[in-house]
Amino acid sequence: WLTNYATYPWMVAAPVAGLVGGVLAALLARSRFEKSAFLSTSLMIIGVILTAGFSMFPFIMPSSLDGRSSLTVWDSTSSRMTLQIMLIAVIVFLPIILIYTSWVYRVMRGKVTAAALEENHHSMY
Numbered sequence: 128w129l130t131n132y133a134t135y136p137w138m139v140a141a142p143v144a145g146l147v148g149g150v151l152a153a154l155l156a157r158s159r160f161e162k163s164a165f166l167s168t169s170l171m172i173i174g175v176i177l178t179a180g181f182s183m184f185p186f187i188m189p190s191s192l193d194g195r196s197s198l199t200v201w202d203s204t205s206s207r208m209t210l211q212i213m214l215i216a217v218i219v220f221l222p223i224i225l226i227y228t229s230w231v232y233r234v235m236r237g238k239v240t241a242a243a244l245e246e247n248h249h250s251m252y
Contacts, residue, residue, distance in 0.1 A: 129182060131181055131182060131184055132181070132182075135181075138181040141174050141177035141178045141180075141181050142174060142178045143174070144170055144171070144173065144174030144177070145170075145171050145173075145174025145175045145177075145178055146171075146174070147170070147171075147174075148167045148168065148169070148170030148171030148172075148173075148174055149167075149168075149171045151163075151164075151167035151170070152164050152167035152168045152171055155167055184200070185199045185200045185201065186198070186199055186200075187199065187200060187203055
């Protein structure tokens with residue numbers, strides 16, 4: 128699995144990002160730079176996840192019994208017809224979801240205060 132790093136040398140950036148992000152997070156956690164420490168931990172997490180993905184590529188679920196039975200990226204993709212049906216479903220339902228979500232946010236906007244709860248004690252729980 129580690130042959131991907133020899134084939135694609137740019138993939139080495141992922142483990143390096145994981146290590147650098149971890150070291151920076153440890154150093155910055157003791158300082159006043161909380162945002163920088165948060166960004167460093169984010170870099171570390173991204174680096175670790177990409178390292179696993181780059182190391183295993185093209186396998187998603189490798190078989191421990193028979194390498195030919197492993198699930199690869201190409202075996203796990205949907206057919207063209209399925210992708211077309213899902214595109215139509217997204218085109219139809221995404222605007223409905225966005226309109227409903229914006230309506231809910233508009234209706235529920237504003238802060239709930241203690242005075243509003245006391246004033247409307249018969250209608251609010």
